[in-house]
Amino acid sequence: MEQMDQLLIKAQTLIEALPYIQKFNNKKVxxxxxxxxxxxxxxxxxxxxxxxxxxxxxxxxxxxxxxxKEISKWVGLLGHESKFVEGLRVTDEExxxxxxxxxxxxxxxxxxxxxxxxxxxxxISGKDGATIKVEKKLVNGQDIGYVGNIIDINxxxxxxxxxxxxxxxxxxxxxxxxxxxxxxNADDVACAIATAVGAEKLAFLTDTEGVxxxxxxxxxxxxxxxxxxxxxxxxxxxxxxxxxxxxxxxIDAVRNGVSRVHILDGRMEHCLLLEFFTNRGxxxxxxxxxxxxxxxx
Ligand SMILES: Nc1ncnc2c1ncn2[C@@H]1O[C@H](COP(=O)(O)OP(=O)(O)O)[C@@H](O)[C@H]1O
Ligand SMILES: CC(=O)N[C@@H](CCC(=O)OP(=O)(O)O)C(=O)O
Numbered sequence: 001m002e003q004m005d006q007l008l009i010k011a012q013t014l015i016e017a018l019p020y021i022q023k024f025n026n027k028k029v030x031x032x033x034x035x036x037x038x039x040x041x042x043x044x045x046x047x048x049x050x051x052x053x054x055x056x057x058x059x060x061x062x063x064x065x066x067x068x069k070e071i072s073k074w075v076g077l078l079g080h081e082s083k084f085v086e087g088l089r090v091t092d093e094e095x096x097x098x099x100x101x102x103x104x105x106x107x108x109x110x111x112x113x114x115x116x117x118x119x120x121x122x123x124i125s126g127k128d129g130a131t132i133k134v135e136k137k138l139v140n141g142q143d144i145g146y147v148g149n150i151i152d153i154n155x156x157x158x159x160x161x162x163x164x165x166x167x168x169x170x171x172x173x174x175x176x177x178x179x180x181x182x183x184x185n186a187d188d189v190a191c192a193i194a195t196a197v198g199a200e201k202l203a204f205l206t207d208t209e210g211v212x213x214x215x216x217x218x219x220x221x222x223x224x225x226x227x228x229x230x231x232x233x234x235x236x237x238x239x240x241x242x243x244x245x246x247x248x249x250x251i252d253a254v255r256n257g258v259s260r261v262h263i264l265d266g267r268m269e270h271c272l273l274l275e276f277f278t279n280r281g282x283x284x285x286x287x288x289x290x291x292x293x294x295x296x297x
Contacts, residue, residue, distance in 0.1 A: 017277035025057075025058040030199045030201070032187060034266075035242075047272065050270055070102050089183060126171070132152075153192050188249060201259065
């Protein structure tokens with residue numbers, strides 16, 4: 001009897017997913033995968049299984065990955081210390097070389113895992129097909145090296161891959177007008193790509209439950225954040241380090257028409273499936289209330 005109950009729960013879970021599967025059918029969804037949630041191989045496989053499932057039920061997922069912690073590890077092994085300004089890595093010529101090597105390895109590792117599950121994937125960086133065009137990014141007027149500010153996304157290659165049933169897996173590297181390689185914050189890439197392809201949803205998988213009002217107090221997790229509240233949190237100094245570019249990107253993506261932007265805990269098993277296919281909101285959703293009401297009219 002107990003076994004029968006468990007089977008019924010499984011069936012109910014599938015039924016609960018049905019409206020979401022219909023809603024997102026043929027829709028592009030961008031998954032940004034980064035942080036220490038990437039370092040654990042088993043966790044990585046679970047995240048990739050979720051993305052493969054999104055693909056198999058008819059969505060068009062695009063993975064944009066980071067690898068910041070892995071880059072810092074290798075910069076350290078070479079005897080240097082990583083420096084960041086407003087969450088962005090100061091990138092000299094040597095660091096750029098390390099970043100390209102590490103991100104290339106991370107990229108192909110993710111592709112390998114998707115392929116292992118019988119789903120087609122192609123790993124690219126923003127260099128391929130001139131997908132990501134950048135200029136040098138200045139932070140408060142400060143030159144922090146080969147750090148790119150995205151000025152254009154060419155969606156041709158991404159769309160060709162999707163049209164041919166591949167999941168594009170994208171590393172955060174771009175080219176400037178003289179074809180020099182630049183390191184780009186992966187959150188910037190996810191946001192720019194989600195906007196350029198007109199994604200229905202953008203999910204950031206990171207190493208925190210979501211956004212806290214007070215990062216020291218886990219009870220202050222915010223489930224839904226309006227654009228105005230997000231601006232206030234930034235101005236109030238509640239958002240620090242790598243969360244700063246993430247939230248700024250969430251705000252940009254929502255302002256530029258991506259309907260749903262979520263920050264999820266990539267360390268939580270199957271957080272993507274729970275977010276996509278159940279009524280239980282997890283993590284933090286960043287919402288444009290005006291557009292939400294427009295939708296409902
Ligand atoms: N208000 C906040 N709420 C949640 N996390 C925050 C906040 N302010 C700063 N953070 C930090 O931001 C980190 C996530 O950003 P980051 O390390 O860049 O992630 P990723 O590598 O996945 O892009 C968290 O681990 C946390 O330490
Ligand atoms: C300019 C810049 O900061 N680039 C990032 C690119 C990788 C990244 O963003 O990785 P996560 O998403 O895992 O943090 C870096 O070098 O760390």
